[in-house]
Amino acid sequence: MSTQADAGQPDENTYSFADIEARWPAEWDRLQPFKPADDGSRERRYVLDMFPYPSGDLHMGHAEAFAMGDVVARYYRQQGFDVLHPIGWDSFGLPAENAAIQRNAHPSEWTYTNIETQANSFRRYAISVDWSRRLHTSDPGYYQWTQWLFLRFFEKGLAYRKDSPVNWCPKDQTVLANEQVVNGACERCGTPVTKKSLNQWYFKITDYADRLLDDMDQLRGHWPERVLAMQRNWIGRSEGAHVDFVIEETDGKPAQSVPVFTTRPDTLHGATFFVVAADAPLALDLVTESHRAELEDYRDGIKSLSEIERQSTEREKTGVFTGRWAINPLNGEKLPVWAADYVLADYGTGAIMAVPAHDQRDLDFAKAFDLPVRMVVDTGAEDPAVSGIATTGDGTLVNSGELDGLGKDEAIARAINLVAEHGTGEHTVNYRLRDWLLSRQRFWGTPIPIIHCAMCGEVPVPDDQLPVTLPEDLRGGDLSPKGTSPLAAVEDWVNVPCPQCAGPAKRDTDTMDTFVDSSWYFLRFASPDTTDAPFDTDAVNRWLPVGQYVGGVEHAILHLLYSRFFTKVLYDLGLIGFTEPFSALLNQGQVLNGGKAMSKSLGNGVDLSQQLDKFGVDAIRLTMVFASPPEDDVDWADVSPSGSSKFLARAWRLGQDVTSAPDVDPTTGDRALRSVTHRTVADSAALLQGNKFNVVIARVMELVNATRKAIDSGVGGADPAVREATEAVAIILSLFAPYTAEDLWNRLGHPASVATAGWPIVDETLLVQDTVVAVVQVQGKVRDRLEVSPDITEDALRELALASEQIQKTLDGRGIRTVIVRAPKLVNIVPE
RNA sequence: GCCCGAAUGGCGGAAUUGGCAGACGCGCUGCACUCAAAAUGCAGUAUCGAAAGAUGUGUGGGUUCAAGUCCCACUUCGGGCACCA
Numbered sequence: 001m002s003t004q005a006d007a008g009q010p011d012e013n014t015y016s017f018a019d020i021e022a023r024w025p026a027e028w029d030r031l032q033p034f035k036p037a038d039d040g041s042r043e044r045r046y047v048l049d050m051f052p053y054p055s056g057d058l059h060m061g062h063a064e065a066f067a068m069g070d071v072v073a074r075y076y077r078q079q080g081f082d083v084l085h086p087i088g089w090d091s092f093g094l095p096a097e098n099a100a101i102q103r104n105a106h107p108s109e110w111t112y113t114n115i116e117t118q119a120n121s122f123r124r125y126a127i128s129v130d131w132s133r134r135l136h137t138s139d140p141g142y143y144q145w146t147q148w149l150f151l152r153f154f155e156k157g158l159a160y161r162k163d164s165p166v167n168w169c170p171k172d173q174t175v176l177a178n179e180q181v182v183n184g185a186c187e188r189c190g191t192p193v194t195k196k197s198l199n200q201w202y203f204k205i206t207d208y209a210d211r212l213l214d215d216m217d218q219l220r221g222h223w224p225e226r227v228l229a230m231q232r233n234w235i236g237r238s239e240g241a242h243v244d245f246v247i248e249e250t251d252g253k254p255a256q257s258v259p260v261f262t263t264r265p266d267t268l269h270g271a272t273f274f275v276v277a278a279d280a281p282l283a284l285d286l287v288t289e290s291h292r293a294e295l296e297d298y299r300d301g302i303k304s305l306s307e308i309e310r311q312s313t314e315r316e317k318t319g320v321f322t323g324r325w326a327i328n329p330l331n332g333e334k335l336p337v338w339a340a341d342y343v344l345a346d347y348g349t350g351a352i353m354a355v356p357a358h359d360q361r362d363l364d365f366a367k368a369f370d371l372p373v374r375m376v377v378d379t380g381a382e383d384p385a386v387s388g389i390a391t392t393g394d395g396t397l398v399n400s401g402e403l404d405g406l407g408k409d410e411a412i413a414r415a416i417n418l419v420a421e422h423g424t425g426e427h428t429v430n431y432r433l434r435d436w437l438l439s440r441q442r443f444w445g446t447p448i449p450i451i452h453c454a455m456c457g458e459v460p461v462p463d464d465q466l467p468v469t470l471p472e473d474l475r476g477g478d479l480s481p482k483g484t485s486p487l488a489a490v491e492d493w494v495n496v497p498c499p500q501c502a503g504p505a506k507r508d509t510d511t512m513d514t515f516v517d518s519s520w521y522f523l524r525f526a527s528p529d530t531t532d533a534p535f536d537t538d539a540v541n542r543w544l545p546v547g548q549y550v551g552g553v554e555h556a557i558l559h560l561l562y563s564r565f566f567t568k569v570l571y572d573l574g575l576i577g578f579t580e581p582f583s584a585l586l587n588q589g590q591v592l593n594g595g596k597a598m599s600k601s602l603g604n605g606v607d608l609s610q611q612l613d614k615f616g617v618d619a620i621r622l623t624m625v626f627a628s629p630p631e632d633d634v635d636w637a638d639v640s641p642s643g644s645s646k647f648l649a650r651a652w653r654l655g656q657d658v659t660s661a662p663d664v665d666p667t668t669g670d671r672a673l674r675s676v677t678h679r680t681v682a683d684s685a686a687l688l689q690g691n692k693f694n695v696v697i698a699r700v701m702e703l704v705n706a707t708r709k710a711i712d713s714g715v716g717g718a719d720p721a722v723r724e725a726t727e728a729v730a731i732i733l734s735l736f737a738p739y740t741a742e743d744l745w746n747r748l749g750h751p752a753s754v755a756t757a758g759w760p761i762v763d764e765t766l767l768v769q770d771t772v773v774a775v776v777q778v779q780g781k782v783r784d785r786l787e788v789s790p791d792i793t794e795d796a797l798r799e800l801a802l803a804s805e806q807i808q809k810t811l812d813g814r815g816i817r818t819v820i821v822r823a824p825k826l827v828n829i830v831p832e
Numbered sequence: 833g834c835c836c837g838a839a840u841g842g843c844g845g846a847a848u849u850g851g852c853a854g855a856c857g858c859g860c861u862g863c864a865c866u867c868a869a870a871a872u873g874c875a876g877u878a879u880c881g882a883a884a885g886a887u888g889u890g891u892g893g894g895u896u897c898a899a900g901u902c903c904c905a906c907u908u909c910g911g912g913c914a915c916c917a
Contacts (some may be wrong), residue, residue, distance in 0.1 A: 227834070264917080343917075432916055643859095698855065705856095706882095785852080826852085
């Protein structure tokens with residue numbers, strides 16, 4: 001398209017996005033239309049986009065996500081809300097560290113350069129944020145409060161250290177939380193994860209499992225169902241029982257009681273062996289001396305496997321006998337105790353009773369080691385001992401003593417009662433969710449504010465000594481991953497006096513997972529300049545919960561689960577007055593190219609800044625939003641930014657043809673066009689409530705078409721209705737194409753900014769049409785259309801329909817069985 | 833294997849409580865303007881058929897005066913989880 005008049009001279013009658021983009025930013029900076037008043041004069045609304053990680057410049061994905069969030073923020077502003085719409089950066093993390101190693105620099109250089117680049121791009125992209133609230137999680141003024149919050153968790157026993165086999169990424173040389181392992185590989189770099197036994201910091205998120213689950217009731221209907229489903233699965237609540245099995249005294253090893261978790265206590269009589277997780281300390285504890293060597297060999301073998309290999313369900317079952325025997329508390333049977341890797345150390349109790357007839361994994365193991373199989377629930381299917389297929393359905397209990405004859409559910413209840421009476425078990429709930437491993441052996445993160453003292457143990461850094469800042473003189477190779485934190489090598493940073501006894505002590509040298517930083521940033525935005533607390537409680541309670549949160553589905557579990565957890569803890573600490581941080585969630589889709597995610601390796605990336613240079617900000621924003629419903633993916637190969645550009649020019653040109661004065665009375669204008677305008681405004685509001693942004697744009701296009709028609713071949717540009725329509729176009733367009741809308745508004749003779757012009761007031765009387773088209777069907781097929789008054793009676797419409805020539809022709813003399821009338825829209829005639 | 837979600841023209845997509853399927857846009861075709869082009873405007877564009885008309889929302893059944901929409905069974909695609917006892 002041409003953006004300049006042919007003579008090379010800017011022509012004020014030709015739409016030029018470059019001219020328009022140059023005209024308005026300074027004016028917006030002067031007017032500050034996006035700063036919330038926060039004076040209680042208007043209802044508050046908090047709209048938030050997931051804050052970006054500063055990896056280079058903005059890309060197409062940012063452009064889509066932030067276009068969506070901005071529509072919401074701008075809409076609420078037009079509706080008269082006091083809108084908080086802030087921006088910040090999630091600026092700690094590995095990429096900065098890796099870049100620093102390559103460039104022999106400090107991670108902050110790369111980080112803050114990228115932030116500046118992105119901030120400039122966001123300004124050009126005209127997102128309507130309050131820049132004065134900008135924050136970065138890597139600023140000491142921010143991470144001071146991340147540390148402060150960590151200490152509050154620590155005081156409540158919600159942050160603790162333990163030895164445990166943890167996920168280890170050999171490439172990044174750091175541990176990973178369970179949530180950061182995807183299909184056995186590192187979420188960040190794709191390297192297969194291995195296990196390593198380490199002493200690490202954890203947040204006790206499992207204490208909140210039930211509340212994380214139950215409080216999802218508040219979110220149902222406002223969050224995507226699939227995100228709720230993913231969180232539900234991740235928490236993985238399952239009802240069952242703990243049953244204690246006594247391990248007999250053998251070869252001088254004393255008897256000891258070991259609990260198992262089972263969801264099927266009804267099958268207790270079907271237990272034929274007992275398995276402990278081979279990699280759990282319990283296995284080493286139990287094993288007899290004569291079997292110890294064998295177990296240790298087996299454990300070494302497991303360690304060499306990657307998590308992907310280990311978790312494969314295809315793999316043959318393996319294990320070793322421990323030399324011990326467990327007593328079944330219900331029938332006194334002696335069961336051999338095995339150690340195997342198909343039992344997980346950190347789920348349930350790390351030990352199971354094996355019921356091969358009714359659990360496929362146990363059956364596979366029984367077959368591999370020739371252990372007995374005893375069916376105790378007759379489901380009508382073939383005996384699993386013969387078929388090799390474990391049965392899990394309902395049936396009648398057999399071979400089960402006093403449980404015989406009961407159904408599955410009754411037997412579960414009865415079995416729990418029985419073990420409870422014996423004092424060897426109880427009903428219990430188990431979760432798949434594990435505690436959140438938060439330590440990282442890397443540099444560019446929030447230092448853990450704990451000092452280790454030989455005398456006093458784990459000593460918190462006193463609040464008044466926060467923040468514990470990162471040393472600034474580390475460069476390049478100082479940061480290279482070595483499996484221990486780079487901070488450990490900085491002697492004068494590590495060695496400090498113990499705050500309690502003043503004796504020699506050492507700082508904790510790990511840093512926090514960056515998801516800790518992002519678990520509370522939405523609170524900080526309410527009062528970003530607070531210096532004596534992480535946030536001002538009153539300000540937080542005024543603005544939060546976030547009314548609309550916008551971001552990608554890749555955070556369905558990680559960030560969103562952690563933030564929900566933090567919010568509940570802070571509520572319990574009395575720091576905030578609500579339990580869920582995000583009332584509504586919108587997951588925008590991805591931007592693809594040719595059906596695939598854009599990536600360097602595929603060479604199908606589209607550069608955002610080039611697109612902006614070519615088509616302009618507004619055309620790109622409009623294209624993103626118009627292409628599909630917000631939650632669907634946009635394939636850049638299928639869309640037309642030039643089409644958007646054409647439409648924007650068309651809308652903008654309406655301004656040239658409006659010849660009435662800005663203060664003209666619209667009620668004297670053409671009723672037909674006014675009716676279209678008011679219907680568009682009314683419908684757009686309803687569509688925006690439902691996040692159907694793409695449809696709103698379609699409706700504005702219709703309004704532009706109708707207005708153009710009125711100017712060229714209708715009432716003409718002087719009609720007040722044309723002005724009213726064009727003003728409505730400018731206001732609705734201000735949500736999607738801020739530059740064009742502002743310029744159009746200006747050409748209509750109004751002062752900036754259109755962003756705060758206010759949503760047009762709908763005249764209800766204009767929504768009522770003079771006549772409507774009633775459809776007349778014969779046997780469900782449309783045969784005629786009648787123009788009728790909208791308040792026609794059923795009888796009158798029936799008469800009219802039956803009188804229609806078309807209808808009589810179609811009926812062709814047949815009698816009439818029924819006539820269904822839905823005045824004024826439809827008549828359906830059913831012939832004999 | 834289990835759990836979600838989706839399927840509508842050449843393409844992206846629209847369709848209050850079941851009530852005119854295909855809004856709006858892209859693409860394509862034709863026309864006007866032009867020496868020509870670009871830009872712009874106008875018209876057409878589900879399929880079959882010359883037409884009348886018939887068919888048509890992944891497949892097969894069902895409910896209903898009426899089904900893209902509700903019910904049952906299935907197919908395909910996308911996503912999540914997956915040795916979780």
